[in-house]
Amino acid sequence: MDAQLNNQASQPLDWWPSPAKLNLFLHILGRYENGYHQLQSLFQMLDYGDRLAFTVVQNSTIKMATPLEGVPDDENLIIKAARLLAKETGYKGGVSISLDKRLPMGGGIGGGSSNAATTLVALNHLWSTGLQEDALAELGLSLGADVPIFVRGLTAFAGGVGEEITAAPQEEKYYLVANPNVHVSTAEVFRSPDLPRTTPAMKWEDYKFENTHNDCQQLVANCHPEVAKLLQWLVHYAPSRMTGTGACVFAAFSDYTLAEQVKAEMPDTWQSFVAKGVNRSPLLDKLEQQK
Numbered sequence: 001m002d003a004q005l006n007n008q009a010s011q012p013l014d015w016w017p018s019p020a021k022l023n024l025f026l027h028i029l030g031r032y033e034n035g036y037h038q039l040q041s042l043f044q045m046l047d048y049g050d051r052l053a054f055t056v057v058q059n060s061t062i063k064m065a066t067p068l069e070g071v072p073d074d075e076n077l078i079i080k081a082a083r084l085l086a087k088e089t090g091y092k093g094g095v096s097i098s099l100d101k102r103l104p105m106g107g108g109i110g111g112g113s114s115n116a117a118t119t120l121v122a123l124n125h126l127w128s129t130g131l132q133e134d135a136l137a138e139l140g141l142s143l144g145a146d147v148p149i150f151v152r153g154l155t156a157f158a159g160g161v162g163e164e165i166t167a168a169p170q171e172e173k174y175y176l177v178a179n180p181n182v183h184v185s186t187a188e189v190f191r192s193p194d195l196p197r198t199t200p201a202m203k204w205e206d207y208k209f210e211n212t213h214n215d216c217q218q219l220v221a222n223c224h225p226e227v228a229k230l231l232q233w234l235v236h237y238a239p240s241r242m243t244g245t246g247a248c249v250f251a252a253f254s255d256y257t258l259a260e261q262v263k264a265e266m267p268d269t270w271q272s273f274v275a276k277g278v279n280r281s282p283l284l285d286k287l288e289q290q291k
Contacts, residue, residue, distance in 0.1 A: 024041075036161045046177075064096075085120055107243075107247055116147050141163055166204060175277055176273075178270045184245055216244070
């Protein structure tokens with residue numbers, strides 16, 4: 001028995017990608033009667049992010065093998081996603097989940113939502129629960145508005161509260177993504193009376209980066225001077241913008257080497273990475289390899 005346990009423990013982990021995203025723009029058109037905001041955005045998938053590994057167990061225990069500091073399992077979106085899938089499908093087994101965390105929490109680049117989506121997609125395969133993509137996306141929506149985007153795994157325009165998704169392939173650029181090391185509460189941003197909520201709707205085919213903006217950016221910059229400072233620094237090098245409700249900021253480059261050169265010049269007080277914008281999530285590629 002001990003030899004069997006040791007053998008399991010020595011098995012290399014099989015990592016599943018949990019990629020970051022950028023909101024290349026974020027327009028707020030208004031507010032629904034239920035309090036949710038009507039949005040338009042372009043979700044750009046990146047080839048960089050966290051990683052998750054799943055060790056299926058025969059008992060019904062669903063737990064983190066690598067707990068997140070300050071986040072109890074019961075509050076972790078990864079555990080919530082696994083439990084939701086088990087409940088919805090009647091699956092009786094369990095899983096131990098390892099997380100290699102590289103994305104900042106509360107950064108507006110989708111870390112938690114992407115983790116939840118990867119959990120749904122990977123466990124649906126590993127548990128052989130057999131849900132189709134639409135059903136997984138619907139489950140994901142109950143965990144967060146951005147989760148379906150990651151389940152579907154395509155760079156896409158989104159409308160409504162984020163659930164109306166239209167695949168929209170973009171020119172694959174390189175993005176320098178920087179974290180000003182402040183935590184922005186999405187709920188507080190959307191509660192603010194100073195948040196613009198009257199941007200006119202646009203047609204997706206009319207999209208150009210220079211003709212769009214982020215309705216949350218000025219509000220967040222006013223509340224968090226470090227975000228404003230980072231934006232002012234980056235815009236000298238390339239078109240720059242805050243992603244989502246922040247706090248991360250990105251600059252777009254057509255050349256990888258140039259993006260890395262600017263990263264090298266960035267003050268050490270800001271953490272950053274360079275990633276390629278991709279039209280298909282690496283999570284989908286991983287799933288294809290498993291079939």
